[in-house]
Amino acid sequence: MLKKKSLISAVTVISLLFTTVAGNYTVSAVSAADTGSTNSLITYSQYTQDNPAVPDTEGKITVDALNPTQHSDDVSIVENIHELGKDAVVIPDTGNAEWVFTAERDCAYMLRITYAAAEKSGGNLELELEIDGKTPFKEASLISMRRTFTQSNGEFETNVAGNDIMPASEEILRWNTYDVSDSTGYTDTPFVFSLKQGQHSIKFTGSRGKVAVSAIEFLPLETVIDYAEYEKQYDGSAAAETDPIIIEGEAFSEKNSATVLPTTDRTSPATTPQSAVALKLNTVGASSWKTVGDAITWKFTADASGMYEIGIRYRQNLSDGIFASRKLYIDGKVPFSEAAKIHFDYDSAWQCEKLGDGETTYAFWLEAGEHTITLEAVSGDVSQIVSEVNAALNSLNRIYRRIVMITGSSPDVNRDYGFDELIPDEIEEMAEISDNLRACVEDIKEQAGASGSYTSIIDKLVFQIDKMTEKPRSIAENLKQFKSNLGSLSSWLLSAIEQPLEIDRIFIQPEGSELPKAEKGFFEKLAFSIKSFLASYVTDYSSIGQTEGADSEDREELTVWIQSGRDQGEIVRDLMSSTYTKEHNVTVNLKIVPTGTLLQSVIAGIAPDVAFDCLTTEPVDYALRGAVVDLTEFEDYDEVFSQFSEAAIKPARLNGGVYGMPQTFGFNMMFYRTDIFEEYGWEVPKTWTELKKLIPSLQYNGMEVGIPHDSSMYAVLLYQNGGEFYIEDGKYTNLKSNTCLESFVDFCELFTLYDSPVTFDFANRFRTGEMPLAIQNYTVYNQLIAFAPEIKGLWEMVPIPGTEDENGNINNVSVGTTTYMMLMETSQNKDTAWEFMKWYMSPQVQSDYGMRMESLLGNCAKVNSANNEALSLMAWSSSEYRNLTEQLKNVDAIPQVPGGYYLDRVLTFAFNRTYNGSEEQTMGEDPAEVLTQYVKEFNEELAQKRKEFNEVLQNEK
Amino acid sequence: MRNKTKYTLQRMRKSKVSYLFVAPYMILFTIFTVLPVVIAMFLSLTSFNVLQMPTFVGLENYGRLFLKDSVFMTGVKNTLILGVILGPGGYLLSLICAWFINELTPKIRSFVTLLFYAPSISGNAYLIWGILFSGDDYGYINGLLIRLGFINEPIQFLQNTDYIMPVVIIVSLWTSLGTGFLSMIAAFQGVDKTYFEAGAIDGIRNRWQELWYITIPMLKPQMIFSAVMSITSAFNVGAVITAICGYPTTDYVAHTIMNHLTDYGTTRFEMGYASAIAVVLFVLMISFNQFAKRFISSIGK
Missing domain, CATH: 3.40.190.10 (Periplasmic binding protein-like II)
Structure with a gap:
């Protein structure tokens, strides 16, 4: 399966790759949005350039983990934690601890942490890392460590319909080691930290989960032998004399993420166990096993010592046109370097193959006895193209902004701006990037086979850059398309790093034995299809959750x-x-x-x-x-x-x-683009007065503010002014009170006087930066994450502006549904x-x-x-x-009263009349006047409803 | 009297096979059409909040409907406007389009037919008008007008009371080219060519006369069908308005009886009152259909 052997230590590869230096606007790793300061941090590629790696071959530095030189009060030293035989320093998500240590000489190390979860709770454990008082580089600002889980052992309980019940994942507390590396997968090997001779400090600040740390070590870089050498070691060893060991994928013993789950395959009769009628959990992974770092471990016992081969029946039908990669560990160790990035090729059907590089099949030496086999999702050979694209994207975004500074965001296509004189360096840089990308694409195509669907977006961009660099005059007319290509490239980045894989069975068999066929014959498949088709008539699909045991009588x-x-x-x-x-x-x-x-x-x-x-x-x-x-x-x-x-x-x-x-x-929050606010030096408004002052500067630069014109927005203004919608428990509306009318005037003025758009598509305008500030329900967060990945880390969600009273207190109450x-x-x-x-x-x-x-x-x-x-x-x-x-400390909601549906109607009508009337000044419709006209109607509706439900409303408690 | 019943029963027994054939449809028709109409008539005399038992209130609902409910009167007015424009309008449009398309060669004809019929097959296709008339400055029409310099601010076509009704009429006309249109095309093709020859011998001089004296009289059954369809759909306009202009439309400017019905039935849960509205709509529709039938029968005579 491994088609290409790794060339040299990845460190040098990476330092060679990053020929371009990223600017301030780096689309960063997960953590960048967390600490505003990360924007000014250097990237790992810059770090490795500044600190050329000199591997330390002589020894390691052990930090005395149990004796931090200083720590916050909530950090404690616990002896024999969880009775696992080791003492540990426990850092909660609010605490921090710092250690001082000495390096003997100028050297490069990888950082290994021995840790355990101090409490069971699910998500990854996260620590912020600082060395010598600062984050060494952006990617290492947040280190993310895995917990360990079990989930049954392949024996599942069934419900009435015979369907398997998904068992719960259970966390196991135990010691693990973690070599600090890139959690996003852009870099495939552990980070290399350079330390000068002398005293240093290392500091961990808790970010998520309670972490118990028992050892911190700086280790020399590990070198793993390649397969040729491994083979030589066991030259002459005979194939093991025993029957093949077959492990069901879903019968794993451990996993390191609660979200990796057994799943159901009903497409193939060869998947075991299979049923035409019931849903069996018969495989593991697929879309749930695609995040870099997710690993599954299986246990097995070898009866005889000798050489074995490993065969896997798998399916990789999710990443079109590219292989998924897995790192193979046997008994917790990568046996040889090729096993660190085994390819699983794309195919819509099931495949059954022996691990190998396509020509030779790997043979593994196993002693008789218990063993474990672990497969970890890694970015493997795509890490190169992905990190290259990431770097290219940063540079291209910077160049794009440079061009826009000359042309404005909607350039005149007929004008010759003279780009070759204005920005010759940038044009040259673009040509360079295009060459790099083209080489990457060629490389990946060679490894993944002919299919080009994986790289089609890059091809498109390269083609366009070539057009622009060859004829700089055409930059203006291509600019819009260029921007949207950059957008799709950054969303491609997110999916390109995913490594989905589904495993049915693992065969551990003596060298030279035959693997079963990946799929059954035509007639068997036909029979299975007919059976499951017939079974579909008797299965009740709408009832998805009938769960019970046999003893249903007293239930x-x-x-x-x-x-x-x-x-x-x-x-x-x-x-x-x-x-x-x-x-x-x-x-x-x-x-x-x-x-x-x-x-x-x-x-x-x-x-x-x-x-x-x-x-x-x-x-x-x-x-x-x-x-x-x-x-x-x-x-x-x-x-x-x-x-x-x-x-x-x-x-x-x-x-x-x-x-x-x-x-x-869900309640209203304010979304704003951090990059644009920084660029123009604007402050994020805390009050409506500040917001209203900001609006003209935004409009001057062709931008606008997004404010919804619905009842929730009116409610925000009303509540901030201390108003209420109803009086006497909903008997009458309060809309004709002064506070209500004043708030309504304020509300309308945001649109009439301050000219905020009434109808707009928020996500789109926020993405392009036309609407860098908007108030929206916070659930829009999801939409932005999915829809606008290219501005990831460039926006923030903050509390909405408030109204200031005479004493200077700001009331920023928000309204939710x-x-x-x-x-x-x-x-x-x-x-x-x-x-x-x-x-x-x-x-x-x-x-x-x-x-x-x-x-x-x-x-x-x-x-x-x-x-x-x-x-x-x-x-x-x-x-x-x-x-x-x-x-959340400051939220409210619109109360529901009998007849309350009329509120929306009244507000919409009144707003529409005010807004549309204001076009023709002759009408001069005053918001307060318009709203008052509807009050009588509203009260009548409330009275009508109260009459209808008189009895219910009388029985007050 | 007794004899008469006996005679009827005898006749029925004689043709029991025919009754047997009619039975499946009649049973379904009774259960799903006749019965609901009768139930609605009964419910219109009660106060019914959907979840608890209805209580009898006599004609109170009707009184409130005609005397107190000004929004209902707006609804009736709008429904009649739409009925008058869309009924005959949609109908004439169907007829004219069918006539024109009939002149085309078969291959182009079937393509153009598909083109015209598409709006009614594809359910909610009218939603694209929402983009055309969107109040966003990127809405197609607003975008165009702004670019051409006619306006600076987008017009809120779908919220501004001045524009809602015209927009609704345009969209509804577009969607009204439905089943009626298709049946007319079929009918046009079914007209025997020999009639035209005979007509030419008898002194028909031009296409208009051909249309008036031969084609239309031959088309009468399909035309009545088509008329019934277009009037029924004109009175049923409601969902389109809600989908495009929101619910309810600003100041009820495009509120139809159908909208009013949904308003009371699902928003306010006053099913008794909603039934009364339904009954009025029912009566209105039947009388218009009768009128249309008589009118069409008199054409070409």
Whole structure:
């Protein structure tokens, strides 16, 4: 499988590669957004250039880890932590520790940390690293270490339908070693740190998770022998005399990420175990095993000593036109250098191959006894092209900005700007970049075979650069296309580094034995297809979550309806079957229904016990008609609901009762482009006054501010001025009060006087930089991550501007919307249903749900859980989380009252009349006047609704 | 009297096979069309909040509908405007387009037919008008007008009361080329060529006379079908408006009876009142259809 042998130590490769120096605007690694200062840090390529590597072959430096020279108060030294036989210094995510050590001579080392998780909690462990008081280079600012998990042993429990139940991942606490390396995979080997002779200091600052560190060592660079030498060592050893050992992929013993999961393949009858009727967890990986660094370990026992071969039945159908790479460890060691980047070629079908480089098959020496085999996702041979493209992209972005400074963002295509005289260096640099990229593409094509789909975007860009450099006059007309090509190239970067692989079985067999065929014969396949086709008629697909054991007699039943997508449903099902149904004696029937079905089901008397994903308005609407349970009736209501913000509960309140449990909660935040603000030297506005002062400078530069013109935005202004929407518990609207009218005038002026656009596509304009500042619901975060990867790290999400009172206090309250879970009145098992809702909204389950969503759909699938604690457990970066919690302290919501749907209508009508009327000055429609006209109508509607529900509203508690 | 019943039963028994054949359709038609209409008529006399049992209130809903509800009157007005423009308008458009297309060669004809029929096959294709009329300065029409220098600020076509109704009419006309149009094309092709020869001998001098004296009379059944379709669809306009201009439209300027019905049925959960609206719509539609049928029967006589 390994087609190309590694050439030389990757260090030198990398230093050769980075011929271009990146500017300040580097699209950086994950951590760059965290600390604003990272922008000015050098990159690893610059670091290696400045510090040419002189490997230390003589010895290592051991830092006395248990005796930090200084540390924060919350850092502690624990003896024999978890009874694992070692003492450790424990650094929580708020603490830091620093050590002083001496280097004997000028040398280069790799940094090895022996660590363990001090607490079980899921995500990666992260530490910020500083050497001699500063971050050595950008990529090393945040080091990310893996936890260890187990997940059953290949034996799965089944549900009624015979489908396998996804078992929960369990974390194991134990010592691991980590060689500090690039977590993004742009560099494939551990980082090399250069140390001058003398005293140094190293400092760890906790960033995520509680880390126990037992040893810190600077080690000489490891050299691994190549296969030729390995083969020579065992020359003459005979093939082992034993039967082949077959390991099922899903029966792994360990993994280092909770999100790597067993999965189901129903396409091939040759996959084992297979069933035409039930869903068997019969393979591992696929899209869940693609992040660089994710590793799986299997255990096996060899009966006899001797030479073995390793065969794998795998499928790599996700990265089109390119191979996926894996690093192979046997008993925790890479046996020879070629095993560090084994290729798994792209094919839509299953493949069954022996590990090798395409010509020779690798033979491995195994002693009789227990062994482990580990496969780790690595960027391998694509790391080169990816890091090259990354560097090229930085330079090209800088050149683009240089050109724009000359032409403006919409250049005159008919004018000759004389680029060859103005920017000759840049044009030359572009030609150089284009040559580099072309060489990379050639190289990767040679390794991956003929298919060009992997590199097509680079080809396109290279073609365009050539056109622009050959005829500089054409730069102007190509500029727009150039910008969009740069955009697609940066989104390509994200996917290009992914290494998806799905494994069915691993064969460890004596050298020279035959592997089974990858696929069954035609007739067997046909028979399987017919069987599964017939079985599809008797399978109930809408009910995805019937989970129970055989003893169903004394079990309680619960029906739960999910009104969102199938992915969400599947994840809830998995979470439920792995923990909830085991611990509780309950059968849960999970169904995915289209939105709008709930109402009909209530009329028909077949409503579920619990309904997920209900709209903000629904709890009160259903409560008025007696269809949902008041949750305050439950004893532990206070305790459970203390997990949510009051703003998330507010819309579900009616007459002292609460009729829904908040599920998701999204509120307005302010998004701004850090690069543009820095470029123009603007301050991020903290108050509306500051914002209004900023608007003219933005407009002067052809930019604008994005403000939504919906009721939530009006509510923000109203609440900041201390107003309310209703008086007397929703009997009358308060809209004609002075505060309401003044706020409405303010609201309208943002559009009439300050000329903010009314209709706009936020993500697009934010990406191009036309709208560098906007107020949006924070869930837009997901859209930006997925839609605009090229501005990753160039924007921030901060609390919204506030209104300053006479004392100088700023009130920056924001307004959010909630989705709810409702407990239906017709439910027979209300207590059980309540338990279930509590379980689902618990921080642990919510964060598990969030992580599963992210592992399934990528990091654009952040869940805006209403549980405040769960939010902290999700994969937000620390600055994002800080901003979110800061705004979360100050949020509110629009209350729901009978007839409250009229509020939106009134505000829209009044706004439209004010805005559209202001075009023709003759009309001169005054916002306050217009709004007042609607107040009577609104009050009548409220009265009408109160009349209808008089009885319910009278029974006040 | 008794004899008469007996006679009827006898006749029915005699032709029981025919009844058997009609049965599947009649059963389904009764359950899914007749019954709901009857139920709606009953519900229109009650106050029904969807989730609890309805209570009888007599004609109160109708009283409120005609006397108190000014928005309903706007709805009726808009529906009639749309009905008058889209019914005959869409109908004439269908007829004229069908006539023109009929003159083309078969291959081009089937292509152009597809082109014209596409809006109604592809469900929500009218959404593209949302982009055309978008209030963003990148909306197609706004973008064009700004570039040509007619305006500086984008016009909010879909929120400004001056523009909503014209936009709705344009879009609805576009979508109204539906089934009626297709049946007319089929009918045009079904006209026997010998009639034209006979007509020419009898003294028909030009294409207009051909159309008026031969083609249209031959087309009558399809034309009635088409008329019924276009009137029904004109009265049902509602979803298009919501999809393009939002719900409800500013100051209800393009609010139709259909919109009003959804408003009361799904936003306010007043099903009794919504049923009353439905009944009024039903009556309005039937009477217009009757009128259309009579009118078409008189053509060419």
